Amino acid sequence: MDLDHSPADDAFRAEARAWLAAHVPADPLPSLETGEGFAAHRAWERTLGAGGWSAVSWPRAYGGRDASLLQWLVFEEEYYAAGAPGRVGQNGISLLAPTLFAHGTEEQRARVLPAMASGETVWAQAWSEPESGSDLASLRSTAVRADGGWLLHGQKTWSSRAAFADRAFGLFRSEPGTPKPHQGLTYLMFPLDAEGVTVRPVGRLDGKPAFAELFLDGVFVPDEDVIGEPGQGWRVAMSTAGNERGLTLRSPGRFTAAADRLAALWREHGDPADTALRDRVADAVIGARAYRLHTWANASRIAEGGALGAESSLNKVFWSELDIALHETALDLLGPLGELADHADEAPAHGGWAEGYTFSLAGPIYAGTNEIQRDIIAERLLGLPKGRR
Amino acid sequence: MRFLPDAEHRELARTLDGLLASADTPGAARAWAAGDHAPGRALWSRLAETGVFALAVPEPYEGMGPLPVELAFSFVELGRHAVPGPVVETVAAAALLDRLGDAGAAAWLPRVAAGKAVLSLCAPEHGGPYALDADAADAVLVVDGDVLRLAEGAGPVQPSADPVRRLARPLGGTVLARGPEVARAAGHAAGVAALATAAQSLGLGLALLDRTVSYIRQRTQFGVAIGSFQAVKHRLADTLVALEFARPLLYGAALALAAGSDAAPREIAAAKVTAGEAAHAAARTALQLHGAVGYTAELDLSLWIRKARPLRDAWGTPAACRARVLAS
Known part of the structure; x- marks a missing residue:
């Protein structure tokens, strides 16, 4: 049992960090969910793809770089730590691509994947x-x-x-x-x-x-x-739901980066006497750490040929609740300014918390509601009898 | 990277689990609570034969350690079976004496490794003012600032919320060591104690969940197993989520301690608060889902339920742990 990265993984991290430092836009892009922002994010996917960073775990033939699952996790850590833009290609990369790798034809993979990696097709x-x-x-x-x-x-x-x-x-x-x-x-x-x-x-x-x-x-x-x-179709759609996808839908890097930003916000704005808020900041930091380590354990299992299956439901419940708690804590830290939308002139310079909070509220709903996930945990991991939903 | 238990870790856990499952551990715990230490000491000797205490003692003192990762795996099993006695304090005291050398390592550590010495430890700066199970211990060590004492005795037992935990204030004693190295060693020992307590909590919580799931599957009301009710299922699912995300923090902290990392105190604190809270929540769930029968002392479940909260608070309250996580 160890947590040591290999020299190859460290080199991979250094390469990713250097590329991101040179390419991540200095100013945040307009919101992904607007026409203007969508175009800007598509252009960013093109930049990522040209550098070979849009889908690192894919084979090189399709625009990836044959990275291991562990290296993908490393890349994600660097990506979010660098404050890089949201991924407009995420649906395709995390949902469709694994299905094509498992069930698609070679013709489909050759036709669909490179255009996905380059942002040409969203x-x-x-x-x-x-x-x-x-x-x-x-x-x-x-x-x-x-x-x-x-x-x-x-x-x-x-x-x-x-x-x-x-x-x-x-x-x-x-x-x-x-x-x-x-x-x-x-x-x-x-x-x-x-x-x-x-x-x-x-x-x-x-x-x-x-x-x-x-x-x-x-x-x-x-x-x-x-x-x-x-x-x-049902078997095709579900076959990849539990395994890597259960791990790759939300990588720990997203939460460790947000927790680091929250801890910095606490050091800057926190009232040391407000131990209740301090405890919530600590819980967010701990939760992100727990999710990171838990994911490394899962990646280790997959690397040895193991599968996640219903255990991916544990991840879904955990990260979605962590994400909300983390953002609520940030808004509470900002006090009266927490109400401001990110694009308000007087919004805090740290930015992004308001949109991040609203987005986090969707977490327990999409990709299988947390109620469904808890049913799966209870029935498939704890062996409780099926009942009416 | 391979962040998974090695074959030896699984074997160690299996051995301890088997031993404790067949040893009437609940009976020893009940006798211990009544002040009869004989069954508990007999169990202690059998545990020592598996090498559990030797994991905390270095080779020059006839041990195999210090091996924090293996210690963590072992203490999960001790927690799973609610083993009575100052097991945490004994391995923490061993870590303290090892660091201080001349203060008594040669006298005590070989006996700890062999299971012939039960130690208690009181360090008010890191835990409470009490020594756990002082009346059962062969020695009670006390750290006050930069002074290490061997207590002469202890005051009357102060009953704990967990009757198996017998608390007493250490009295008087002779000075074994003095100086800043004592405070440093005590900080290290408190880290070992917090890690072992976190492991105990995780095991305790897993046992509470297991027992509750077994009960829920066979208990019927309204003509069906109550485990088919969604309110029941979701509470148990949340209990599993909390425990499963405490587990990697525990092993990550043990690896950090083994590596002598500067981050070890923060990582141990994170594991301690997370495992402690998860086990405490598991106890609340176990009680609620067992219903009235869970509220009885006769059911062995009470041994686990009543231990959860004291373990959550021992060697680092949740608030103290959270503060440490944010300390730079």
Whole structure:
């Protein structure tokens, strides 16, 4: 048992740090969830991709640098410590790409991944429907056989990034009337500018059009854009949900960097006599440290051929609650200034806390609500009987 | 990097778990609470045969240590079985005497390693004013500032919230060492004590969760296992989350201590508060989900429930630990 980085990993860290120091924009980009900000973040993805840093763990052939999982964690630490921009390509890189590596064809990988790494194609997800949230398998949007492909009908919602993205991926019912709802689903990729697609941006809690509704009316998808076997979409979508993705959705670097900024804020603005607030700052620092070490343990297991499975639900509950507590503590530290939006003229120079706080509130909801995660923990890790949700 | 238990760590834990599971540890704890130390001392000797105490004693004194990582794995098992006695204080006192050499290392450490000496330790700057189980100890060491004393005796037992923990104020004594090196050694010993207590807390919490899950799966109400109720499930899920994220902090802190890292005191404090709070929360969950039967002293569960809060506060209260985490 050790926590020692190899010389190769240290060299990797040094290389990442030097590149980021030379390339991270000095001023924050406009918000990712606006048209202007989206374009700026896409340009940043291009810069990242040109440097070979947008998807470090991918093979070089697709634009990566064959980095190990541990090196990816190192890169993420450096990325967030450098204050680098949010990743507009995250949906594709953390959700679609692992599925393509596991179930896609070589042709699909060669066609989709390099364009994803360079920011040329930005992907949105199309999972939820108005009547299918946590109970995703009840989804009703359909894929109907057509000559050389499929025709999509139905409505998707809460589609992250869809207001500005190029393409989307999601599940569609291709075989009606199957005995169980998760049977007869197909995993497809489709363009958001295709005929029959209507995108209606939906203002988020922070007012920004961060996600959208998608109305699909006979959208043609060629066979080459089906991932895995038709009818096997549920298995395709879920097979990578627990393993690396459970670890890579939110890397510890994001939280250790935020905790470091919070501790600095405390040293600068904190009242030493306010031990209640001090304790919350300490808890955020400890929580980020715990998540980092826990992730290294998981990465060690995966490196030895182990799998995470239902244990990734522990991560989801932990980081989402840590993120909220951390940001609430920062806002409380700022006192009356905590109310100011980040773009207010008099917003604190440390910036980002207000938007970060609003975003953190979504954490217990997306990627499987924390209620669902707790059910998974109780049933699959503790062995408690299934019950009605 | 390989941040996972090695085969030897798993074997060590398995050995201790097996020994303690078959040794009527709850019976020894109940006898200890009543002032009968014989079963507890017998258990202590059997633990010593596995080498647990030798992990805290260096080779020149017939030990194998100091091995903080192995000590942490061992103390998780001691906590899992709610072992009675000043196990933490004994390994911390060993760390103290080792650092101070002439003050009594040669006299005491070989006996600690062999399980023939039970030590207690009182260091008011790092813990409370009491020595744990002074009436059962072969020696009670007291650190006051930069003075180390061997107490002559102890005052009357002050009952603890955990009846198995018998607290007393050390009395008088002879000076064994004096000087700034005493204060430094005491700081190190307190770190060992906090690490071992954190490990005990983690084991205690895991045992509370295990026992509660077993109960919840067989207890039926309204015609179904109460473990099928979402309110029950989610409380247990949160208990597991808290314990599983305390675990890496514990082993990270043990590695930092083993490496002599400057960050070790902060990392130990982080592990201590996190494991202590997680075990305390596990005790509350265990009590709530057992219902009225959990509120009885007859059920052995009470041995675990009542220990959780004192362990949370021993060798570093949550507030003290959090302050240390932020100290630069």
